[in-house]
Amino acid sequence: MADRTGGRGQARRVTFAGEVADYYSRFRRGYPPPVTDFLVCELGVGAEDVVVDLGCGTGQLAIPLASRVRHVVGVDPEPDMLAHARRAAREHGVGSASWVLGSDADLPTLGGLLGGTHVAAVTVSCAIHLMDSTTLFAGLRELLPPGGRVAVIANGTPIWLQASAWSRALRGVLEQHFGRPLTATCGTDDVTREGYRTELETAGFATSHAELGYHEAIDIEWIVGNLYSAMSPHQLPRKEDRPAFAQQVEDALRSAQPKGDFVDDVRVAVLLGERR
Numbered sequence: 001m002a003d004r005t006g007g008r009g010q011a012r013r014v015t016f017a018g019e020v021a022d023y024y025s026r027f028r029r030g031y032p033p034p035v036t037d038f039l040v041c042e043l044g045v046g047a048e049d050v051v052v053d054l055g056c057g058t059g060q061l062a063i064p065l066a067s068r069v070r071h072v073v074g075v076d077p078e079p080d081m082l083a084h085a086r087r088a089a090r091e092h093g094v095g096s097a098s099w100v101l102g103s104d105a106d107l108p109t110l111g112g113l114l115g116g117t118h119v120a121a122v123t124v125s126c127a128i129h130l131m132d133s134t135t136l137f138a139g140l141r142e143l144l145p146p147g148g149r150v151a152v153i154a155n156g157t158p159i160w161l162q163a164s165a166w167s168r169a170l171r172g173v174l175e176q177h178f179g180r181p182l183t184a185t186c187g188t189d190d191v192t193r194e195g196y197r198t199e200l201e202t203a204g205f206a207t208s209h210a211e212l213g214y215h216e217a218i219d220i221e222w223i224v225g226n227l228y229s230a231m232s233p234h235q236l237p238r239k240e241d242r243p244a245f246a247q248q249v250e251d252a253l254r255s256a257q258p259k260g261d262f263v264d265d266v267r268v269a270v271l272l273g274e275r276r
């Protein structure tokens, strides 16, 4: 797995380029309607509001969000991810989303680009661990008016870090493949999130927490694609080695769960900050 641990206050250089972006668009969790509704409710946004989705990736969240608010501005530093987002928005007939090449460092001045448009909320989903969170939260005070909200979202834990037998087996395959323990939680563990909460409070946000859980059946193709979507491009197995890698994953999963009923246990966790 890519070393995308990041951590509070220290951004790491990452790439979701090329094939990784392709895998990301096909094999990452989305935000099913009940989850999007839950997030919209927590953000307190509606048809009149403009929302910024920072680290929007291939638009998994920005696109369903865009159909519930006036406009979503998706910001991401990876052109290949944005290209997927733009295409997906077109395919879904969503015209209320714009895609901006940029990063967390651009957020404080984004308001200038938007010509003083009132930004009601900022979402950062599955991406805060890649950013300089301390600086970001302080800078958000420039973009968000009093009462404006930021949601730091964990869209479940990585599939190789769950409690099920098949997830443990998957972790075993990956640890053997990479020759090291896989402990990075990508900012989804409670201790790291408590650190983000403290940083938000320090930056002048009143914080709260909300969660929504659901289960989804997944298959081997999705599991393997999901693994590729979490690797850096240089870590992807060579094309000719991918069938053998996929077989190794399948063998391990089936020996852990012979019935083959793999269920993704998704806990969507929202750390909400409201600007004082």
Ligand SMILES: C[S@@+](CC[C@H](N)C(=O)[O-])C[C@H]1O[C@@H](n2cnc3c(N)ncnc32)[C@H](O)[C@@H]1O
Binding pocket: 011, 014, 016, 028, 054, 055, 056, 057, 058, 059, 060, 061, 075, 076, 077, 078, 081, 102, 103, 104, 105, 124, 125, 126, 127, 130, 131, 132, 155
């Ligand atoms: C794991 S993906 C999350 C995508 C999407 N938000 C989702 O929920 O599926 C992380 C995204 O953050 C982007 N990213 C990485 N570093 C970033 C930074 N410093 N500022 C903003 N986005 C960044 C990556 O390019 C990638 O698209």
